[in-house]
Every structure is written in structure tokens, then in C-alpha cells.
Amino acid sequence: MRVGRLLWFLGLLLPMGLRAQINTDRVMMMGRNALYYEDYVLSIQRFNLVISVKPYLAEPYFFRGLAKFYLEDFTGAELDCSEAIARNSYMAGYYQLRALCRVNLKRYEEAATDYYRALDYEPKNKSCWHNLVLCQLELKNDAAADSCLDRMIRYWPGDADNYTIKGQIAFNRADTLQGLAYLDRALQVNPYEGQAWTMRSMVSLQRGQYKQAEEELDKAIAQLPRMAGNYINRALARYHQRNLRGAMADYDTALEIEPGNYLGHFNRGLLRAQVGDDNRAIEDFDFVLEQEPDNMIALFNRALMLDNTGDYKAAIRDISTVIDENPSFWTGYQFRASIRRKIGDTYGAERDEFKVMKAQMEQRYGGKKNPAHTKTRKRSDRDLNDYNKLVEADVNEPERRYASDYRGRVQDKTVDLQPAPLYVLTYYRRENAVNRYVPYHKSVERLNNSKVLLQPLYLSNDEMSLDETQLNIHFASIADLTEKIEAGRPDAQLYLARALDYYQVRDFEGAMTDLDRCLAAEPDNPLALLVRVQVRCRQAGVSLKTDGEAEKPFRSDPDLGYKAALSDLERVTKLAPDFSYAYYNEGNIYVQLREYDKAIVAYGEALRLDNRFPDAWYNRGVAHLLAGHLQGGLADLSRAGELGMYSAYNLIKRYSASKGR
Numbered sequence: 117m118r119v120g121r122l123l124w125f126l127g128l129l130l131p132m133g134l135r136a137q138i139n140t141d142r143v144m145m146m147g148r149n150a151l152y153y154e155d156y157v158l159s160i161q162r163f164n165l166v167i168s169v170k171p172y173l174a175e176p177y178f179f180r181g182l183a184k185f186y187l188e189d190f191t192g193a194e195l196d197c198s199e200a201i202a203r204n205s206y207m208a209g210y211y212q213l214r215a216l217c218r219v220n221l222k223r224y225e226e227a228a229t230d231y232y233r234a235l236d237y238e239p240k241n242k243s244c245w246h247n248l249v250l251c252q253l254e255l256k257n258d259a260a261a262d263s264c265l266d267r268m269i270r271y272w273p274g275d276a277d278n279y280t281i282k283g284q285i286a287f288n289r290a291d292t293l294q295g296l297a298y299l300d301r302a303l304q305v306n307p308y309e310g311q312a313w314t315m316r317s318m319v320s321l322q323r324g325q326y327k328q329a330e331e332e333l334d335k336a337i338a339q340l341p342r343m344a345g346n347y348i349n350r351a352l353a354r355y356h357q358r359n360l361r362g363a364m365a366d367y368d369t370a371l372e373i374e375p376g377n378y379l380g381h382f383n384r385g386l387l388r389a390q391v392g393d394d395n396r397a398i399e400d401f402d403f404v405l406e407q408e409p410d411n412m413i414a415l416f417n418r419a420l421m422l423d424n425t426g427d428y429k430a431a432i433r434d435i436s437t438v439i440d441e442n443p444s445f446w447t448g449y450q451f452r453a454s455i456r457r458k459i460g461d462t463y464g465a466e467r468d469e470f471k472v473m474k475a476q477m478e479q480r481y482g483g484k485k486n487p488a489h490t491k492t493r494k495r496s497d498r499d500l501n502d503y504n505k506l507v508e509a510d511v512n513e514p515e516r517r518y519a520s521d522y523r524g525r526v527q528d529k530t531v532d533l534q535p536a537p538l539y540v541l542t543y544y545r546r547e548n549a550v551n552r553y554v555p556y557h558k559s560v561e562r563l564n565n566s567k568v569l570l571q572p573l574y575l576s577n578d579e580m581s582l583d584e585t586q587l588n589i590h591f592a593s594i595a596d597l598t599e600k601i602e603a604g605r606p607d608a609q610l611y612l613a614r615a616l617d618y619y620q621v622r623d624f625e626g627a628m629t630d631l632d633r634c635l636a637a638e639p640d641n642p643l644a645l646l647v648r649v650q651v652r653c654r655q656a657g658v659s660l661k662t663d664g665e666a667e668k669p670f671r672s673d674p675d676l677g678y679k680a681a682l683s684d685l686e687r688v689t690k691l692a693p694d695f696s697y698a699y700y701n702e703g704n705i706y707v708q709l710r711e712y713d714k715a716i717v718a719y720g721e722a723l724r725l726d727n728r729f730p731d732a733w734y735n736r737g738v739a740h741l742l743a744g745h746l747q748g749g750l751a752d753l754s755r756a757g758e759l760g761m762y763s764a765y766n767l768i769k770r771y772s773a774s775k776g777r
Contacts, residue, residue, distance in 0.1 A: 140165075140166050140169055140170055140173075142623070142625060142626075143162050143165050143166050144162070144163075144166055144175065144176065144179075145623075145624075145625060146158075146162045146621065146622050146623045146624075147159045147160075147161075147162030147163045147166070147176070147179060147180075147622075148179060149622040149623075149624055149654065149655075150162060150621075150622040151179060151182065151183050151186075152657065153579075153581075153622065153654065153657075154186075154581050155581045155582060155622055156183045156184075156186055156187050156581070157581070157582070157583060157584055157587065158581075158582060158587055158621060158622060159179070159180075159183045159622075160180055160183050160184070161584075161587070163176040163177075163179055163180035163183070164180070167180070172203060173203065174199075174200040174201075174202075174203035174204035174207070174210070175200070177196045177197070177199040177200040177203070178196065178197065178200040178207075178209070178210055178213070180196050181193040181194070181195075181196030181197045181199075181200065181213060181214075181217075182213060184196060185213060185216065185217060188220075190217040190218075190220040190221050191217075191221065193213070193214075193217045194214055194217040194218060194221070197210055197211075197213050197214035197217065198214065201214070206237060207237070208233075208234040208235075208237040208238040208241060208244070209234075211230040211231070211233045211234035212230070212231070212234050212241075212243070212244060214230050215227040215228075215230035215231050215234070215244075215247065215251075216247075218230065219247070219250075219251065224251040224254040224255050225251075225255060227247070227251050228248055228251040228252060228255070231244050231245075231247055231248040231251065232248070235248070240271055242268070242271075242272060242275075245264060245267070245268050245271075246268075246277070248264055249261045249264045249265055249268070249281055250281075252264065253281075253284070253285070253288075258285050258288055258289065261281070261285060262282070262285050265278050265281055265282050265285075269282075274305055275305070276302040276303070276305040276306035276309040276312065277302070277309065277311065278302075279298045279299070279301045279302035279305065279312075280298070280299065280302045280309060280311045280312045280315065282298040283295040283296070283297075283298035283299040283302065283312070283315055284315060286298055287315070287319075292319065295315075295319075296316070296319065299312045299315055299316050308338075308339050309339070310335075310336045310337075310338075310339030310340035310343075311336075311340070313332050313333070313335040313336035313339070314332075314333070314336040314340070314343070314345075314346055314349075316332045317329045317330075317332035317333045317336060317346075317349060317350075317353075318349070320332060320353075321349060321352065321353060324356075326353045326354075326356040326357050327353075327357060329349070329350075329353040330350055330353040330354060330357070333346055333349055333350040333353060334350070337350065341770075342373055343373075344370040344371075344373040344374035344377055344380070345370075347366040347367070347369045347370035347373070347380075348366070348367070348370050348377065348379050348380055348383075350366050351363040351364075351366035351367050351370070351383065352383075352492065352506065352508060354366065355383075355387075355506055356492075360387060360390065360391065363383075363387060364384065364387050364388075364391075367380050367383055367384035367387065368384070371384070376407075378404065378407060378408075378495075379495070379507055379508075379509060381400045381401075381403045381404050382400065382401075382404050382414060382506075382507050383506045383507055384400050385397045385398075385399075385400030385401045385404070385414075385417065386417065386504065386505075386506055387506075388400065389417065389420065389421060392424075394421045394424045394425050395421075395425060397417075397421045398418055398421045398422065398425070401414045401415075401417055401418035401421065402418070405418065412437075412438045412441055412442060412500060413500060413502070413503050415434050415437060415438055416434065416435065416438045416448065416500060416503050417503055417504075418434055419431045419432075419433075419434035419435045419438070419451070420451065422434065423451070423454075423455050428455050428458055428459050429459075431455050432452060432455055432456065435448050435451060435452045435455070436452065438500065439452070442500055444475070445500045445501075446471065446472050446475040446476075447500070447501065447503070448500070449468040449469075449471050449472050450468070450469070450472045452464075452465075452468050453465040453466075453468035453469045453472070456468065492505050492506045492507065492508050493505040493506075493507060493508070494507070494508055494509075495507050495508065495509055533738055533741060533742065533767065534738065535703070535704055535707050535734070535735040535738045535739070536577055536731040536734055536735055536761075537577040537578070537704070538577060538649075538650060538653055538700075538701050538704050539555060539575055539576065539577045539697040539700055539701060539731075540575075540576065540577065540579065540646075540647075540650040541560070541573050541574070541575060541616070541643065541646060541647055541650070542573065542574055542576055542579050542619075542620070543570065543571050543572070543573060543574070543616070543620060544574075544579060544580040544582065544586070544620075545574045545576035545578060545579065545580065546576075546578045546579075546580055553728070553729070553730050553731075553759065553760060555574075555575040555576065555697065556575070557575065557692075557694075557695055557696075557697065559642055559643055559692060559695070560573055560574075560575055560643065563643055566609075568609045568610075568613060569613050569616065570589070570590075570593050570613065570616075570617065573616070575697060577731060582620065582621075586620075587620075587621060590617045590620045590621050591621065593613075593614075593617045594614060594617045594618065594621070597610055597613055597614040597617065598614070601614070606633065606637070607637075608633075608634045608637035608638040608641065608644075609634075611630040611631070611633045611634040611637070612630070612631070612634045612641070612643070612644050612647070614626075614630050615627045615628075615630035615631045615634065615644075615647060615651075616647065618630060619647065619650070619651060619654075622654075624651050624654055624655050627647075627651045628648070628651050628652075628655075631644055631647055631648040631651065632648075635648070640691055642687075642688045642691040642692045642695065642698075645684045645685075645687055645688045645691075646684075646685075646688055646695075646697075646698065646701075648681075648684055649681045649684045649685055649688075649701060652677045652678070652680055652681040652684070653677065653678065653681050653701075653704075653705065655677055656674035656675075656677035656678050656681075656708075657674070675709060678705045678708055678709055679709075681701075681705055682702060682705055682706075685698050685699075685701055685702050685705075689702075694725055695725075696721075696722040696723075696725040696726045696729060696732070697722070699718050699719070699721040699722040699725070700718070700719065700722040700729070700731065700732050700735070702715075702718035702721075703715040703716075703718035703719040703722065703732070703735055703736070703739065704735065706718060706739075707735070707738070707739055707742070710742075712739045712740075712742050712743035713743060715735075715736075715739040716736055716739045716740060716743065716745075719732050719735055719736035719739060720736065723736070728759060729759075730756050730759035730760055730761045731756075731761065733752050733753070733755045733756035733759060733761070733764075734752070734753065734756035734761045734763075734764055736752045737749045737750070737751075737752030737753035737755075737756060737764065737767070738753075738767075740752060741767070741771060746771065749771065750768055750771060753765075753767055753768050754768060
């Protein structure tokens with residue numbers, strides 16, 4: 117048994133007789149813990165072990181597919197979901213995840229089939245219905261999408277999004293009045309439905325109602341601040357109202373959100389050219405030309421900027437390329453003649469000027485009419501005479517957002533109002549070049565100086581995911597410590613060291629067992645208590661489950677885990693009254709328990725011990741805001757920003773708008 121256990125820790129292949137000895141339930145739990153905390157390499161390894169021992173189980177294939185989904189390996193994730201379905205075809209969640217993979221692979225018809233299968237088992241799964249409608253829209257099957265929406269409205273009449281999509285279908289049929297009626301209905305149900313405001317603004321833009329479009333986009337952006345298309349459209353509305361400064365600001369914001377946005381770069385380049393910011397306009401046109409090397413309009417605009425900056429040779433090169441492709445582009449000859457005169461090429465300039473004069477005479481006597489003047493052009497319009505016009509999308513459709521029940525912590529990072537994470541003891545931390553705060557406590561230094569651990573420990577609230585080499589180091593360390601513990605008299609330090617290794621490989625059950633043994637031998641060890649706190653909180657945080665799964669005790673009531681962690685932290689603060697990170701962690705747990713006033717007090721104790729603790733300022737600001745204390749929250753966030761937590765300014769900007777309401 118001992119040999120099999122050691123080999124398992126090393127992750128090696130075992131003979132069939134020894135494989136049966138693996139506790140697959142525990143390995144599954146380790147994999148799911150790792151999955152929740154973004155250790156995808158480790159989670160896939162754990163699920164591989166379970167599959168190697170019990171290949172007939174569906175669950176490890178599903179969770180391995182989920183890990184691949186988070187890593188954006190949609191092909192591999194789809195295959196794993198298919199394996200899970202082959203073993204258990206009655207789980208709606210398996211079809212849902214495979215459908216999301218197929219959506220990302222743009223195989224919408226197959227995704228729709230999966231959503232129908234999922235709905236066979238869960239007829240009122242809202243996210244399935246929503247995504248099925250979007251798949252039908254991608255397939256241009258408006259009738260099927262409309263039918264699905266009718267069913268959704270019967271199930272959920274108070275869901276504004278259903279009416280918004282109904283409006284989109286009406287617009288697809290060129291029924292603007294019906295579309296606007298559905299949008300009005302959506303806004304009656306929910307005045308803060310961002311997509312409805314976005315779609316109304318598109319109609320206003322098409323009608324030339326630019327002031328109204330801007331007001332509607334203001335409301336859309338308030339609800340959907342990370343949608344680049346709204347800023348692009350508001351920039352056009354502002355441009356038509358001659359608000360160049362506002363338009364430029366919107367293009368900047370759109371490109372912060374979506375750096376590769378073609379319309380943003382092209383139009384910002386034109387605006388920069390208008391205000392004389394020639395060098396940065398060239399940068400924007402360079403980007404467009406990297407994406408579309410044959411875009412003659414962008415090339416000509418870059419030539420004009422190169423002329424303005426004195427790079428005449430490059431300007432002539434670009435204009436000559438444009439003229440070669442478009443021999444009747446007389447404006448190009450005119451500009452090239454002007455540049456040639458600047459460099460003393462009189463003969464070349466006169467040749468270009470003669471061609472322009474000849475074309476002007478032909479136009480005058482040939483009766484050709486000038487095209488109608490507009491401020492913008494469609495993206496597909498490649499008429500070089502419109503070189504100085506801003507670009508609009510050919511088809512202006514709202515962004516489609518697929519609903520997903522599978523949202524790990526990667527996606528959760530976009531949550532507006534949440535505290536910075538717990539401070540934990542870990543072997544690995546990310547280096548932060550912006551925030552120069554270095555957490556320190558003498559007890560951690562003493563433990564590191566004792567040389568009993570694998571490597572130095574750090575206090576950090578920004579842990580790293582481990583690569584395969586690092587994981588193998590910890591598996592080997594677990595095996596080595598296990599030999600020492602079983603060979604001699606158990607030692608508290610050995611249990612603590614192995615618990616830390618278990619923690620790194622996300623075996624929280626093993627870590628908790630060793631920490632209990634360590635504290636039984638050394639009940640006054642504050643660092644062992646702190647590690648037990650972080651393990652308890654990690655266990656309480658894991659919430660992934662599939663339909664019909666028997667939930668583990670800490671999942672059914674995570675509050676019990678948090679309250680046990682608070683008890684341990686109280687012991688830490690009695691043993692080490694200057695341990696500011698223990699008070700900080702208390703605050704975080706109180707926020708999880710929604711006891712915001714207690715959280716504020718705990719963060720205050722941390723700040724009493726360390727007034728330059730940026731995370732504590734930030735988290736106390738968050739707790740104030742959650743408790744409804746706007747003024748106190750903004751003050752604390754401002755202090756956090758001063759100390760290097762620049763994300764605080766984003767919250768300040770948003771919540772300052774509600775000040776005084």
C-alpha cells in the first residue's frame with residue numbers, strides 16, 4: 117500500500133492492481149478544487165488519473181472538458197463532453213457545455229441540437245433557451261428563434277431580454293415600428309436593459325437623430341460599460357454634433373476594451389489628423405494597414421500624414437501605390453504634385469498637375485455630377501474620394517452574449533464590487549511591478565530561517581497557478597515527507613510542511629488532516645492556524661457541481677467553514693496581536709457572510725497595525741459601499757489608489773456618479 121501511495125503522489129502510471137487502491141473520490145475532489153482555483157494543468161492531471169482507473173465514469177470527462185473550455189481548447193473540451201455523454205446521456209449540463217464549445221467553434225447548427233437535447237431534460241433552463249435563440253439567429257432562422265422566444269415569454273414574462281431579442285428579429289425583417297414597440301416593452305419591464313438602449317440608439321443613428329442617439333448610448337454604456345461597439349457608435353453621434361473631443365475620448369475607450377477594433381483605429385486616425393496629431397494618426401493607419409494591406413483609403417490617409425511630418429519619400433511611395441491601383445484618382449495626383457514640388461521634382465509635379473487639369477476640364481464639359489456630400493461612409497465603400505470620411509459598420513447589430521452556467525474565477529474577475537483576496541501562506545506569488553507593497557511578518561521569517569520547509573514561504577493574496585514541473589516537485593515532497601512521518605516519531609513541523617504541499621496541489625482534505633495533527637501537537641502555532649484558515653476558506657469557496665450530484669458538507673453550508681475559520685483567526689490574533697493579515701482575513705470572511713459592519717471593524721484593526729496596507733484600505737472601501745456608506749467607501753478607495761491599487765479609481769469613478777442621490 118505504501119509503495120502504491122508514493123507512486124500515486126508522483127503521478128506515475130501504476131500497475132492495474134495498484135490502480136484500484138487510488139481513492140478516486142478524493143482525486144476527483146482535488147481536481148475540482150484545482151479547477152475552481154484556476155490550476156487547470158493540475159486539474160487535468162487529476163481527472164486523467166481518475167479516467168485511467170475508472171474509464172467508465174462520465175464525471176471526470178466532463179470536468180476535464182470544463183478545464184479545457186477555460187483554457188479555450190474548445191475542440192478538446194467538445195471531445196471530452198462527447199465522452200461524458202456516451203457514458204451518461206441524461207445530464208443536461210453535459211450537452212450545455214458541449215454546445216458552448218460548438219458555439220465558440222462557430223458550429224451553430226450542432227450547438228442548437230445540443231441545446232434541444234438539454235431542454236428535453238430541463239425544459240425551463242433559461243440559459244439554454246437564450247443560447248438556442250442566439251444560435252438560430254446566427255443560422256438566419258428567425259422563425260425558429262421567434263418561436264423559442266414566445267415560449268420564453270410564457271415562462272419568464274418579466275425578462276426584458278426576451279423582448280429585446282424580439283425587437284432584433286423584427287428589425288431583421290425590416291419592421292422598424294414593431295421592433296421599436298418590442299424595445300419599448302423591454303424598457304417598461306426593465307428601464308436598465310442595456311441591449312434595448314443599444315438597439316434604440318442604432319435606429320436613432322440611422323435616422324440622423326444624433327442627440328437622441330447619444331442620450332440612448334449614455335444609458336446603454338451605464339449598463340454595459342465593457343461593450344466597445346457602444347463607444348464606437350457614441351463617437352459617431354458626437355462627431356455628427358461636432359463634439360470632436362468627446363468622439364476622440366470614446367474611440368480611446370473603445371480601443372482600451374477592444375484593441376483590435378478596425379473602426380476605432382481608422383476613425384481615431386482621421387480625428388487625430390483633423391486636430392494635427394499626425395504622428396499618432398500614422399500609428400492608427402499603420403494598424404489598419406497591418407489588418408488590411410490593400411486598404412487604399414488608409415494608405416492615402418497615411419501618405420497625407422507622412423507629408424505633414426516631412427517624410428516626403430514615404431508619402432510619395434504610398435500615394436504612388438494608391439494611384440497605380442486607381443489611375444483615375446485625381447486627388448492623389450494633386451497631392452503627389454504638391455509633395456514633388458517640395459523636394460524639387462518640378463517635372464514630376466507638372467506631369468501630375470497636367471493630368472489633374474485634364475480631368476477637371478473633362479468633368480466640366482462632360483456634365484458629370486459630384487456625389488452627394490455625407491460625413492461618413494460604409495466600411496465596404498472603397499471610393500477614394502471619400503478618403504476623409506469616418507467609417508460606419510455595414511450592418512450595425514448588437515453584440516450577442518451567450519449565457520453560461522460555467523463561470524470560473526477567470527470570468528468572475530469582471531465583478532464590479534468585491535474585496536481583494538485573502539492573504540495566504542504560499543510558496544509562489546506573482547511579482548507586481550506597480551504595487552510596491554511587500555507583506556511581512558516576523559513569524560514567517562522565523563519559519564523560513566528554520567529551513568524545515570521545501571522552500572521559502574510568502575504572504576500573498578495573488579497566488580500563481582503551478583506548472584507541471586512545480587507540481588511534480590510537490591508530489592515528490594509529499595512522498596518524501598510521508599516516508600519520514602511513517603518511519604519515525606511524528607513531528608508537528610513535518611505535518612505542517614506536508615500540509616503546505618497538499619495545499620499547493622489542491623488536496624484540501626489531506627491538508628486539513630495534517631494541520632489538525634500539527635495543531636494537536638502545537639496548539640499555539642499561529643502559522644499553522646493561518647494555513648488552516650486558508651484551507652477552510654478554499655473549501656468553502658469551491659461550488660462547482662453537476663445536476664443531481666450529492667453535495668459535500670462544506671458545499672451544502674459554506675458558512676460553517678467560514679465560521680470555523682473565524683474561530684481560528686481569533687486564536688491567531690491572541691497569539692500574535694500584531695498580525696495585521698489575520699484581521700484582514702477576518703474582514704474578508706465577514707464580507708462573505710454579508711456582515712459588513714464587522715468587516716469594517718476588522719479592516720480597521722489591520723490598518724491600525726499597518727496604515728500603509730493598500731488591500732485593507734481597498735477592502736474596507738468595498739465593505740463601506742456594500743453597507744451603503746458611500747462617503748466612507750470613496751475615502752478609503754482614494755487612499756488605496758494613493759498606495760498603488762489603481763483598480764480603486766475605477767470604482768471611485770463609477771460610484772461617485774451616485775453620490776448625493
